[in-house]
Amino acid sequence: MNQGKPRRIRQGRNLPEVRADNLSVVLEALQKLQPISRSGLAEATGLTAATITHMVDELSAYDLLVETPSSERQIGRRPTLLTLNPERGQVIGVELSRSRIQVIRSNFGGQTLARLDRPFQPTASVEQGLTQLAGVISDIVDQDRPLLGIGVGVPGPVNSAEGVVLGPPNFGGWRNVALTAWLRERFGVPCWLDDDAKAAAFGERWYGAGRHEDTLLYISLRSGVGAGLIVGDRVYRGAHELAGEIGHTTIHVDGPLCECGNRGCLETLVSVPAILQEARRLGLTVGSPAELHTLAHAGDPVARSIQERVHTYLSAALVNAVNHYDPALIVLGGVLVRSWPDLTATLAEKVKGRSFGYLSKDIRIVQSVLGEDATALGAVAIAIDHILGDPHQALSASRAVLGGGAAQPFTPPLTAAPSTK
Numbered sequence: 183m184n185q186g187k188p189r190r191i192r193q194g195r196n197l198p199e200v201r202a203d204n205l206s207v208v209l210e211a212l213q214k215l216q217p218i219s220r221s222g223l224a225e226a227t228g229l230t231a232a233t234i235t236h237m238v239d240e241l242s243a244y245d246l247l248v249e250t251p252s253s254e255r256q257i258g259r260r261p262t263l264l265t266l267n268p269e270r271g272q273v274i275g276v277e278l279s280r281s282r283i284q285v286i287r288s289n290f291g292g293q294t295l296a297r298l299d300r301p302f303q304p305t306a307s308v309e310q311g312l313t314q315l316a317g318v319i320s321d322i323v324d325q326d327r328p329l330l331g332i333g334v335g336v337p338g339p340v341n342s343a344e345g346v347v348l349g350p351p352n353f354g355g356w357r358n359v360a361l362t363a364w365l366r367e368r369f370g371v372p373c374w375l376d377d378d379a380k381a382a383a384f385g386e387r388w389y390g391a392g393r394h395e396d397t398l399l400y401i402s403l404r405s406g407v408g409a410g411l412i413v414g415d416r417v418y419r420g421a422h423e424l425a426g427e428i429g430h431t432t433i434h435v436d437g438p439l440c441e442c443g444n445r446g447c448l449e450t451l452v453s454v455p456a457i458l459q460e461a462r463r464l465g466l467t468v469g470s471p472a473e474l475h476t477l478a479h480a481g482d483p484v485a486r487s488i489q490e491r492v493h494t495y496l497s498a499a500l501v502n503a504v505n506h507y508d509p510a511l512i513v514l515g516g517v518l519v520r521s522w523p524d525l526t527a528t529l530a531e532k533v534k535g536r537s538f539g540y541l542s543k544d545i546r547i548v549q550s551v552l553g554e555d556a557t558a559l560g561a562v563a564i565a566i567d568h569i570l571g572d573p574h575q576a577l578s579a580s581r582a583v584l585g586g587g588a589a590q591p592f593t594p595p596l597t598a599a600p601s602t603k
């Protein structure tokens with residue numbers, strides 16, 4: 183008697199889906215290997231030369247490719263090299279956090295063209311927050327280029343498939359907000375959403391410290407402690423999109439009560455507010471982790487002991503994470519990492535030799551390369567990844583301008599009703 187979920191039946195694919203799949207395979211290979219010739223693409227993807235020719239024609243019709251003559255001299259025809267057309271359109275990446283809205287506008291190649299940073303307080307009404315968010319996006323969009331899509335990173339938990347913000351702690355009335363549907367209605371382009379730490383992990387994989395590793399764990403240390411796990415190039419989500427919630431792993435079984443209901447979660451011990459609260463309790467007047475670091479560096483014994491305890495808790499959490507996930511690389515990001523310049527090296531040293539067997543020998547623990555931009559750039563990468571994954575759907579829904587014609591004027595509807603169910 184099996185009342186659980188039946189074992190999954192693999193689904194066959196019909197011809198149009200096979201074509202769409204192949205198109206996406208070619209696009210992804212291009213993105214990773216560009217510039218590349220047609221024969222190089224055939225070799226890399228395992229598709230026949232005839233199929234590649236067909237796919238390249240199709241992508242050219244979407245104005246997605248640039249062809250340049252190769253400098254290599256060969257007998258017969260000189261091969262042309264293909265690259266993705268970075269000027270195909272603009273992509274927007276957003277980080278919506280408890281203190282700010284950060285928006286990055288990039289070209290289709292992921293190159294940052296503009297950046298806006300505005301203070302944000304989620305305590306105001308959801309409608310007000312959405313309007314403010316749309317305002318910042320409108321301010322940064324280049325009205326003369328096609329807008330291809332918008333990616334957003336928000337505090338978890340989220341339902342990334344539906345694009346819903348489920349109800350982050352300390353985030354005002356934001357409960358079950360269908361954010362991507364609202365943005366899609368407002369801007370008329372496809373939108374995608376992910377948890378901020380998972381977005382940052384994806385950003386580091388594409389553009390940052392993880393460009394050469396396909397199994398990495400990104401941990402953000404700031405007002406909360408979040409994480410994103412990349413396995414085989416994809417974000418690993420688990421059954422409820424909660425995989426990698428390292429902030430809520432138990433580090434101290436009798437520790438302080440956490441808002442998740444548990445005791446002694448890592449977040450209650452090493453989040454920035456927890457560290458500052460501990461400093462105040464011990465009589466230090468510091469307003470930021472950077473100030474605490476300055477005191478510790480000047481030899482203040484209390485500040486030093488606070489830092490040492492944070493090192494102990496964090497290294498224990500990292501050892502647990504190494505034993506759980508066996509990542510090739512751990513990337514540490516967030517304001518705590520930027521404020522304590524020796525944190526990453528100290529943790530790397532402490533973790534060495536403390537994980538099971540040989541696991542810790544090769545583990546690399548490094549600081550985020552993208553810094554404050556990690557989530558917004560990750561949101562750009564998420565948007566581009568979705569477009570590459572299904573160019574037909576994404577580009578027909580976007581403000582596509584084919585054949586190099588003039589862009590349509592950008593006029594988002596002013597009276598889109600926010601969906602806050």
Ligand SMILES: [Zn+2]
Binds near residue numbers: 431440442444447
């Ligand atoms: Zn917790």
